[in-house]
Amino acid sequence: MKKVNVAVVGATGAVGHQLLRLLEDRNFPVGTLRPLASARSAGSAITFRGESVTVQEATPDSFGGMDIVFFAATGSLSKELAPAAAKAGAIVIDKSSTWRMHPEVPLVVPEINPEDLRKHKGIIASPNCTTIGLIMALKPLHDVSPLTRVVVTTMQAVSGTGKEAIEELETQAKTWAAGATEGELAHDIYKRQIAFNVLPYAESFTENGYSTEELKLSAETRKIMGLPELPVTMTCTRVPVFIGHSESVLVSTERKVTPAEAREAISRFPGVKVVDDPANFVFPTAIDVAGTDDTLVGRIREDLTDPNGLWLWVVSDNLRKGAATNAVQIAEKLVEMGLV
Ligand SMILES: NC(=O)c1ccc[n+]([C@@H]2O[C@H](COP(=O)([O-])OP(=O)(O)OC[C@H]3O[C@@H](n4cnc5c(N)ncnc54)[C@H](OP(=O)(O)O)[C@@H]3O)[C@@H](O)[C@H]2O)c1
The missing domain is CATH 3.40.50.720 (NAD(P)-binding Rossmann-like Domain)
Structure with missing residues (x-):
């Protein structure tokens, strides 16, 4: 070779x-x-x-x-x-x-x-690492029935910001465990304490109130899918997780796609696995994907307000597939x- x-x-x-x-x-x-x-x-x-x-x-x-x-x-x-x-x-x-x-x-x-x-x-x-996880779950559904709208909330791990952010979370967690409970723990990479907290932004803000990460997610999804008009709207957050971005996704399609149909289509797609047995608390979490390449999809269920809407929970390793x-x-x- x-x-x-x-x-x-x-x-x-x-x-x-x-x-x-x-x-x-x-x-x-x-x-x-x-x-x-x-x-x-x-x-x-x-x-x-x-x-x-x-x-x-x-x-x-x-x-x-x-x-x-x-x-x-x-x-x-x-x-x-x-x-x-x-x-x-x-x-x-x-x-x-x-x-x-x-x-x-x-x-x-x-x-x-x-x-x-x-x-x-x-x-x-x-x-972007959030776009890849999202799109791996969306493409098989789009192949069943064209997407008409996507609403996403991301919960992004600190390794998505790089090695210094991993160190910041480690240091804050150790400082907290050593007994520091007054005020915010020292921070430099993020604008607020990340340990034991959720930050309602990723990267920086733009003039319209959206973060740069949010605008990337929608623009990139449209470009890769070849759907320049697809409405993709989102909130990106940063959570105190070391590896693995989780995304809560509401997707609407031209015709109704049942959860069973969605599970089958997603299971057939290379690089994606359905992990979806909520009755037994089987669903994807960040810990499950760390160090692996597959995107995991669970919590597949009908939206109660839109007959053509489906909810998904999507998790992937941001450093690997992301x-x-x-x-x-x-x-x-x-x-x-x-x-x-
Ligand atoms: N982390 C993720 O999940 C993720 C996902 C998708 C895309 N990305 C993108 O991937 C890239 C790397 O991210 P990362 O998370 O690996 O960051 P990182 O852990 O902070 O590593 C940054 C790397 O870039 C090098 N570097 C920085 N400034 C440089 C310069 N002026 N000249 C040469 N090398 C320089 C650093 O070298 P030194 O060690 O010498 O400083 C280090 O090797 C970024 O563009 C990021 O947006 C990251």
């Missing part, structure tokens, strides 16, 4: 770490591996296939000889360096939000719109389609 030279920008981060493990576990045919990060991490080492590989600082000259460059760093770095990587002849698979809505950049979930990969011009975007797994699947598809 042809070897593929791979660079990972952000190799020392939460998503970069998962990317490296997945490239190993899924036997991706890596030739040369080039781990890249900021100057802070240059000279440190990561382990890949049992060997120690030195991390280098990412610069515009880092990409010569690379076939695929994963970007799992910051949006501003993707904006600055992804064109340089593409110019050097690599295909960029970007995990940041920078390129997702660019009209010439395919935004891809391999189970849903793999053919869009053929349109790439050097940069391919991987969606980020690293989807990016590696894109790379695998590129190889399978002979595009790399």
Whole structure:
């Protein structure tokens, strides 16, 4: 099999770490591996296939000889360096939000719109971690009867913000357990205490009162599904969970889809599993998905106010299918389609 030279920008981060493990576990045919990060991490080492590989600082000259460059760093770095990587002849698979809505950049979930990969011009975007979980549950229903409206509330884990947010929740929980109960616990990454709390926002706010995360979720869902007019409305929240985004979803379809029909359609779809036996308290939770690739769907039930409405509870690992797994699947598809 042809070897593929791979660079990972952000190799020392939460998503970069998962990317490296997945490239190993899924036997991706890596030739040369080039781990890249900021100057802070240059000279440190990561382990890949049992060997120690030195991390280098990412610069515009880092990409010569690379076939695929994963970007799992910051949006501003993707904006600055992804064109340089593409110019050097690599295909960029970007995990940041920078390129997702660019009209010439395919935004891809391999189970849903793999053919869009053929349109790439050097940069391919991987969606937001909440969008991927949502859309994996929506697509099988849309195939049964076209969607007419989607209402979502997300409950997003702190690892979705990165490694410093994981540390913030850990520190707050330990400080609380040590007896600190007065006032808010010290916080820096989030604007309010995250431990034992629920924050009714993710990322920052825009002028219309919606958060940037909320606007991404609706725009990306429409782009991937190829449904530019689909009403998708939402509230995104951050919860004190380390890994796994949960989403409460109300979906309306053109004709009535019964819960039984929905369960069957979702079960048949690759990468999604129905976990739905509420009488026995069997439903998906964040703890169930941490470290796994499938999106889990439960609590499938008729809406009591809309005969064509269905409620779903959707959970997926934001670092795996929400980020690293989807990016590696894109790379695998590129190889399978002979595009790399
Ligand atoms: N976490 C998720 O669930 C998730 C899901 C979907 C998409 N994403 C996106 O994936 C990307 C990475 O997220 P993350 O959660 O892994 O963040 P993270 O844990 O904070 O890691 C950030 C990585 O980027 C590197 N980096 C930061 N500034 C840099 C610079 N100026 N030059 C080179 N490297 C730099 C860091 O290197 P140092 O270690 O040297 O600082 C680190 O390797 C983000 O764009 C995020 O929006 C994340």
